[in-house]
Amino acid sequence: MAYLKPPWFTARVFNRVAMATGLSGTQTLTVTRRSGGPQRIPVVVPEVDGVRYLVSTRGESDWVKNVRAHPNVEVNGARYVANEVPVEHRGRILAAYRPLAGKVVEGYWRKLPDDADHPVFALTPTV
Template sequence: MAYLKPPWFTAKIFNKAAMAFGIGGATTLTVTTRGTRQPQQIPVVVPEVHGIKYLVSTRGESEWVRNVRADPNVKLGDVGFVATEVPVDQRAPIIAAYRPLAGKVVEGYWKKLPDDADHPVFALTPAR
């Protein structure tokens, strides 16, 4: 699978600021890492389509994607959800809703990874 590694500044500085201040409408996604079972936090923009919230990976097969596949119990802020991966053939309308919310910064990712298969998408169901 394809993956676009974020530059150092994005990973170490911008992502922390985005989570702290909600830059660009970001909220904090917390997942459990596969190896250490420690929390991993990243900023995400969450589109809602037909009343369902979704996670979209702009950079492809990222660590958070692999972590969600290993343990689908995630949190957005303080709210728990169970993530279910969306099949590739059902991703287009979700990605179409996501891209305007995320802004121009993500357009470069789609130029480098143009196929919907390159962007894992997860539907979020409230945890019980």
Template sequence: MAYLKPPWFTAKVFNKIAMATGVSGSETLTVTARTSGQEQKIPVITVYVDGVRYVVSTRGESQWVKNVRANPVVTLETKVGAVRFTAAELPVADRPPVLAAYRAKAGKTVDGYFAKLPEAADHPVFSLDPV
């Protein structure tokens, strides 16, 4: 599976600002690293489709995706507090409606990722079920 590595500025500066301010509707996803056991925090934009909340990896097979597959219990921090979820990966065939809703919500900021990774298989999608 493909992966688009973020530029240094995004990884070291912008992501921290996004998590601190909630810019563009971002929330903070906390996962457990599969080898070290330490927390990994990443900004994400969640989307609801048919009453289910989802998180999408716009950059493909990222480290957080691999970590969620290894340990699906995650925490999502929003402006109203933190909630624990169990994440379940969607099969590729079920991803298109979620990806369409995600692209509509996230806007032009994610168009470049989908231009470089155009297939639904390129974007892991996880449903979030409260623990």
């Protein structure tokens, strides 16, 4: 699977500002790295038919690999179990996600046009 590495500014500056301020409707995703430590990244979380989802616009990123290894995640402090959505069921979720995320993601879809290039995870709340 392909991966679009973010530019230095995005990874080191923009992501931190987005998480601190909720810029563009972002929320903070916290996952457990395969090494055991936390990884925090800003995400836009669409809701479709009452279910919240995580979407990777850049393909098979580190957070995607980490979620696959450790599916217990937090979004803005709320705990969930993330389950990967099969490719054939991603279309409606991705269609809901794209307008929420804005024009910046359109470039990612031009570079990675197939739904299979964008991992999606359904979030099930834990108690």
